[in-house]
Amino acid sequence: MNRSILKLIKNNNYLKYNSKSAFNYASTQRRSFATIGQATKSKADEKKPIYLDMQSTTPIDPRVLDSMLSLYTESYGNPHSKTHDYGWTSNDLVEDARDQVAKLIGADSKEIIFTSGATESGNTAIKGVARFYKEKKNHIITTVTEHKCILDSCRHLEMEGFKVTYMPVKENGLIDLELLEKTITPETSLVSIMAVNNEIGVIQPLKEIGKLCKSKGVFFHTDAAQAVGKIPINVNEMNIDLLSISGHKIYGPKGVGALFVRRRPRVRIEPILTGGGQERGIRSGTVPSTLAVGLGAACRISREEMERDSKWIKHLYDRLLKGITENVPEVKINGDPEKRYYGNLNISFSFVEGESLLMAIKDIACSSGSACTSASLEPSYVLRSLGVEEDMAHSSIRFGIGRFTTEEEIDYTIELLKTQVERLRELSPLYEMWQEGIDLKTIEWDQGH
């Protein structure tokens, strides 16, 4: 603010009060002093929306940041340098982190490979296993509800000449185990089914799938990016051979992930990134020690907090669901209501368009469909594969609850949804027709000639 102008005002008594608050009073009054105040509301005054989009990413836990910072300031050595103390310290820290990741899923630390994220882990697992065993086995099974990284890898393999079966899912989002058994052939090398779906939150029956795959001699890969640290996972009990982990979904840093590759019985992989032979030759390149240590800390904290977190998240989920169903009629949960991770609530609001509802509740940061597919105008392929009708698929919102969500945020969400959904429904002609008792499916939209 201009001090000379302030002096001018004080000296000439342009204002009644001789204080700073008077100056502000002048600025809000928008007097002729063009330099005082700002015409539009400054960015500094705007309040941020509350964050309910935990499936797209999570904030970094302060404890994780604490463990990472010393590597940015002091222990900056390359973990692969074997000749000096900087390298040895860095290596020890990275190996500790690897151990923590392994403990979270019940694996051995020699079976963990650090990657740049779950997308890279999925690519390495699927393309690597398929290409290695392609002489004898060239069939891969996956589901239609997988993450784009898995589906796209499979599409690329199809172009290389592999056969891929995209299994359908039941209406509740879970796969049919009998159908899976029939789909497995002697040429199948890999089955890839995600543990917890990122859009609807359903938990697949991992133990049963693992048992089935083991009995048929097929490798089982699971994209557990949304599942690790949130539901208990044990790769030995569940007979999992490959598992993808994502750092930024478990309150860790972005840009790091891990891939679990079973050693007994050995799973062979043709590497995608070749070079210096780091990470058992499967993923060459300097391990980002700062990010790896962050991932390790995030896994350790998740292991300690899993029970507390799941109790808290279930409590908030119940509160949110009760609040929505009591205050907003005609809503439908997408995905199985029981076999789900409670941090993910995907709801369709009838007679309301999804994007306009998202704009109306701008004070809540959530998403409709998944972040990776939100650039396109099409409704989410996951919802379509559940058999959800097009209009309901368009009007779905996904709320993500996490460790740091509070009861006030949930209550605020319920209040805002109540008023905005009501307002949008008042504007909807479809809602009017439905209220009058007209069956919307009998409407002739096309005035044929």
Place this chain on the structure above:
Amino acid sequence: MSQKEIVLHLYRSFLRASNKFSSYNFREYALRRVATGFRENKNKNESETKDLIKESMKDLEMVKRQSLINSMYSKNKLVVE
């Protein structure tokens, strides 16, 4: 100081440090987690409490560091504040 007094002093220090987080979510979580943590370990015997006190001293240092860093890079408040 008796062990009970030490624990109470530690609890108050934790609450004071947790309130210094400028980010709403971290502040609320820290307060909640400290309360839960102390409540869970209410009925431990003396030697176990001694180990817990040692560990929580380190955690207290971490909370102080992180709340300071959080306030250095803080931005606007949330709509619920």
